Amino acid sequence: MLATLAVSAVALAGCTDSTDKSDKTDKADSSAEAQAAASDEPEADPSDPPEEEPPAAAPVRKALDTHRSDVKAAPEDTFGFYSFRPDTNGGKHVRYTRTYHGLPVYGGDVIVHTDAAGQYKGVSNSLVKPLEVSTVPVVSASDALNAAKARFSGTVNSTGGSRLLIDASSGVGRLAWEHTVVGMAKDGQTPSRLHVVTDAQSGAVLGSWDEIETVAGTGNSMYSGQVSLEVQKFGTSFRLTDAAHGRGTTCDMQHQTSGSCKAMSDDDNVWGTGNPADPQTAAVDAHYGAAKTYEYYEKTFGRRGIFNNGRGVPSRVHYGDNYENAFWDGKQMTYGDGAGNTHPLTELDIAAHEMTHGVTEKSVPGDLTYAAESGGLNEATSDIFGTMVEFYAASPADPADYLVAEKIDLNGNGTPLRYLFDPALDGHSHSCWSAETKNVDVHYSSGVANHFFFNLAEGTGKTQYGTSPVCGSAPGMKGIGRDKAAQIWYRALDVYFTSNTSYVSPENPGNTARAYTLAAAADLYGSCGAEYKAVQAAWTAVNVAGADAACA
16 A cells, blocks of 8 residues: 655654653654664564552452452462452452462453442452362373474474463363473464463363464455554654554564564655555555554553553564465564465454454453353454454545455455354354354354344344344344444453353353453443343344343
């Protein structure tokens, strides 16, 4: 695409602190940060160390100590502070991680909720019952490592250390080994950091997930037309460093899969030609996508970037040789150029989708587990907010819709990757929940939540974006608008979802997406108001029942 750019007022140096809006912006570029910005390498990991427990969280800690039975705490359990979310009305929500006999409990995270007066309101809890597990392994760490390596498909480059933990992702605890296997996937270009959890008593592999979260497809025309970008001036040229959005950078991998990423510069400050053969065009797409995603989260939810710390993230373009993917690796975005053509995978909703994985993993301790129904919720969260960023950007060249990656011709016939209004149209995704939903790939189990969100926002039946069918004999419904729907989903993610939240859980019905989105709707719009009832109806329309009482 052809881009006209708005040069940041922070010429030469930029801010010495991305959160500082004072007159420091006029100082010269002798700072260490300016020197780093002028190098070919993007900034280091933009995430921060864990938050420190603030004094304002003390009443919530006291509530946790008083209500240990509600979080199914064993006498040996201890709880470490993770994050603090105050409401404007004075309510507080504090996330904690759990250890058992000093071992981390994967899937043991809890959120404690108090009202404005500091009174206990309840918890979001992932366990079904208190842990009662032997902490002495039968299977050796080396045997578990061998099982982990056998699980890896591709070339193994290295392995991480052995970690003994309690795997409570199913709601009950098992002693387990965790290993990280690092290498390249079968395509020889996609990096992989596969976490494998092995039962320390039986040796069975309990589960695995990859830190590298990808979207697959071949790149085609993905233009947002002429756009304005934030850049910075360095000497007589300009670079893709965005001081307005946390100093996010965009750089060129020059078709390599490792090594330095070259800073992209331009002398006339007019980037790209609209032709994907011009290397700058992909960079414009990526830079624009990162800026719009940052902007959407900040203006809509008050979230200052992916990690909520005021920092942008690096974007790497032209990765690999005809690489047919884009991925988030925990600290940066990476885009390939696709195969069989020269169009990069930098479509706006792809960029926002992948960066939203960063929002999810920062919000929920241990992430929404990337498997089964929680993995589907993880993917759906990225589809939902990828869609919302597209609506926010309102680009005439790429009209917003409820299609995912519609400009990537993955199927060779012009169809999109996913459809939120009727996910089953892709031939794989579940539009309606069933007992099999937990057994399918997370990109397909996401369909249930995607369909829920569309129904909540736009309603069922025929709409301007597509026809949304109801499941079974569920009644139709009217939507409440996508902005309210997004507020409900984000609040559920931010203050209610645990690492193993699912669609349906007979053992722990309170730890479900239905229960938590209803709690979010009640917080934002009142219990049994129109929005609350719409959440109930939207879940019912995708065959997700709940333990909530019917509203009058």
